[in-house]
Amino acid sequence: MIILGAALKISYNRKLWKTILACALIVWLAYGLRFSTFNMLVVSITEDLGLSRSAFTLSITFRYLTAFILSLAFGHFVEKLGIIKCLLMGLLATAAGEYIFSIGSTLGVFYLAGAVSGIGFALASNPIAVLIVNKRFDANRGLIMGATSAVSGLGQALF
Secondary structure, three states: OHHHHHHHHOOOOHHHHHHHHHHHHHHHHHHHHHHHHHHHHHHHHHHHHOOOHHHHOHHHHHHHHHHHHHHOOHHHHHHHHOHHHHHHHHHHHHHHHHHHHHHOOOHHHHHHHHHHHHHHHHHOOHHHHHHHHHHHOOOOHHHHHHHHHHHHHHHHHHO
């Protein structure tokens, strides 16, 4: 609420609010939505498929390892492809990872889904939002990124 109150004190600026909403949507799709649904399904998936929870949740490790490795080359990808193409690739990879996850029935498929989802996470979450905000604004960057990051937590709380 504090962030929202500070945001409302800024004079109405279409560019500002459009950017906040766009970046918030990016972060929510690539981060908040994924973990909200994942955490809700761990028990039912592991019980139905007879998997141990520790082996199943290792797919999160694959996600973060993939994201870490890809993040090391993030600047190179942005220079070669541009922000919009990286963003679109990231959102498509996130969708593909979630699709693979939804059809999975073995640990290998869940690990693959985690890796593909990690590509999406690396290309379409906070780093891309930071680039968009830095290109569009000279002031209020912290406020915009704070509001953007808060959406992820809000999305998880709602789910």
